[in-house]
Amino acid sequence: MTTRIDLDGRPIKPMTICMIGAGGFIGSHLCEKLMAETPHKVLALDVYSDKIKHLLEPDSLPWVGRIVFHRLNIKHDSRLEGLIKMADLSINLAAICTPADYNTRPLDTIYSNFIDALPVVKYCSDNNKRLIHFSTCEVYGKTIGSFLPKDSPLRKDPAYYVLKEDTSPCIFGSIQKQRWSYACAKQLIERLIYAEGAENGLDFTIVRPFNWIGPRMDFIPGIDGPIEGVPRVLACFGNNLLRREPLKLVDGGESQRTFVYIKDAIEAVLLMIENPDRANGHIFNVGNPNNEVTVRQLAEMMTKVYAKVSGEPSLESPTIDVSSKEFYGEGYDDSDKRIPDMTIINRQLGWNPKTSLWDLLESTLTYQHRTYAEAIKKSMVKPIAS
Numbered sequence: 186m187t188t189r190i191d192l193d194g195r196p197i198k199p200m201t202i203c204m205i206g207a208g209g210f211i212g213s214h215l216c217e218k219l220m221a222e223t224p225h226k227v228l229a230l231d232v233y234s235d236k237i238k239h240l241l242e243p244d245s246l247p248w249v250g251r252i253v254f255h256r257l258n259i260k261h262d263s264r265l266e267g268l269i270k271m272a273d274l275s276i277n278l279a280a281i282c283t284p285a286d287y288n289t290r291p292l293d294t295i296y297s298n299f300i301d302a303l304p305v306v307k308y309c310s311d312n313n314k315r316l317i318h319f320s321t322c323e324v325y326g327k328t329i330g331s332f333l334p335k336d337s338p339l340r341k342d343p344a345y346y347v348l349k350e351d352t353s354p355c356i357f358g359s360i361q362k363q364r365w366s367y368a369c370a371k372q373l374i375e376r377l378i379y380a381e382g383a384e385n386g387l388d389f390t391i392v393r394p395f396n397w398i399g400p401r402m403d404f405i406p407g408i409d410g411p412i413e414g415v416p417r418v419l420a421c422f423g424n425n426l427l428r429r430e431p432l433k434l435v436d437g438g439e440s441q442r443t444f445v446y447i448k449d450a451i452e453a454v455l456l457m458i459e460n461p462d463r464a465n466g467h468i469f470n471v472g473n474p475n476n477e478v479t480v481r482q483l484a485e486m487m488t489k490v491y492a493k494v495s496g497e498p499s500l501e502s503p504t505i506d507v508s509s510k511e512f513y514g515e516g517y518d519d520s521d522k523r524i525p526d527m528t529i530i531n532r533q534l535g536w537n538p539k540t541s542l543w544d545l546l547e548s549t550l551t552y553q554h555r556t557y558a559e560a561i562k563k564s565m566v567k568p569i570a571s
């Protein structure tokens with residue numbers, strides 16, 4: 186493998202990375218990238234490994250020995266500090282991060298996103314190790330513009346909706362709106378990491394992903410996750426399409442999101458890993474401001490793409506409106522709009538996303554159809570009355 190060069194023309198030394206939560210959606214794509222394109226070693230920590238099994242075996246794989254899986258729960262495992270000390274860099278991806286859990290399992294959500302991350306920060310700081318911590322764009326909460334009168338022209342002014350790491354406030358709903366348990370826990374761990382940097386010299390980078398989507402995101406209920414499970418929107422809509430059900434639009438699907446293809450986003454993370462002088466001390470938005478849609482528009486686009494990918498005609502009525510109370514229960518609330526300011530990541534890392542929403546949905550729904558269509562058909566065959 187040729188020596189890799191960083192953004193300042195310097196050779197990149199092979200490093201050992203302790204990746205916590207490596208078995209998840211983002212972790213599995215990051216491990217794939219690191220194994221296929223770099224000489225780096227990965228200590229992959231997670232309670233599950235099904236999404237990275239294809240990287241761990243067979244022994245004939247070209248990177249054998251460069252990725253080692255450690256099945257552990259960071260809540261209570263004495264091996265954690267030793268693994269962080271063995272690595273040059275730790276990346277923390279571990280979290281409960283599906284909105285259906287935030288208002289229904291608020292304590293687990295707060296513990297997972299704040300309490301459980303504390304030892305990781307402490308071990309990195311005490312042992313003078315770099316940390317890349319995954320936060321979320323949800324720490325911005327709602328836009329300032331969302332509090333203006335509905336017909337105010339200022340709602341169109343970017344100053345009232347563009348989300349910028351070093352200037353935008355964090356605006357959440359009331360305590361009763363327990364949806365914000367996640368974003369608030371993420372905000373506080375960000376503040377703790379920032380303080381460790383300021384007071385104890387911790388070398389940190391904080392990542393705020395803006396709706397990264399792609400293959401292996403979450404699960405399809407009843408196939409590789411609980412039938413009553415509620416994953417994030419990509420898997421919810423994918424599940425509805427696979428089962429030929431109408432896509433459920435929460436509160437009419439008026440919320441807006443910007444979606445970025447996981448493979449574009451992983452490029453940004455690799456730049457952070459391999460350019461510490463440009464990444465340390467920074468918080469980075471990682472998203473695609475060009476891919477903004479309402480949830481309703483996402484549903485309509487996914488319906489069109491799925492018809493193309495599956496060859497099956499879409500339903501007469503492809504969507505149905507549901508209330509958030511019915512879909513998520515008490516205490517739900519939502520972000521109205523998420524447009525990332527790209528100034529800092531452009532300046533520090535020269536990164537920009539490339540993939541259009543249509544193209545990323547085409548490759549993702551091709552994956553979902555290929556992976557799940559058969560199993561879904563089998564699961565839907567009515568058992569013959571015995």
Ligand SMILES: NC(=O)c1ccc[n+]([C@@H]2O[C@H](COP(=O)([O-])OP(=O)(O)OC[C@H]3O[C@@H](n4cnc5c(N)ncnc54)[C@H](O)[C@@H]3O)[C@@H](O)[C@H]2O)c1
Pocket residue numbers: 205206207208209210211212230231232233257258259260277278279280281282297301319320321322393394395396397398403
């Ligand atoms: N996917 C996105 O678009 C997105 C957006 C914003 C923020 N994030 C953040 O990025 C990180 C990764 O997200 P993801 O989409 O890959 O989620 P994911 O749920 O697919 O991955 C999280 C992984 O962490 C593991 N984990 C959780 N608690 C653990 C524990 N106590 N011990 C060991 N492993 C544990 C889980 O088993 C899972 O494999 C999370 O911190 C999430 O908040 C993701």
Ligand SMILES: O=C(O)[C@H]1O[C@H](OP(=O)(O)OP(=O)(O)OC[C@H]2O[C@@H](n3ccc(=O)[nH]c3=O)[C@H](O)[C@@H]2O)[C@H](O)[C@@H](O)[C@@H]1O
Pocket residue numbers: 282283284285320321322323367394395396397416417418419421422433434435436438440442480519520
């Ligand atoms: O992915 C992100 O960047 C961050 O935001 C997500 O939050 P959200 O975007 O609200 O998560 P989804 O569950 O994907 O919901 C997106 C929108 O679709 C709506 N939705 C979801 C599912 C569904 O079946 N129908 C539907 O209308 C939700 O109400 C919401 O408005 C999650 O909090 C995390 O993954 C992460 O922090």
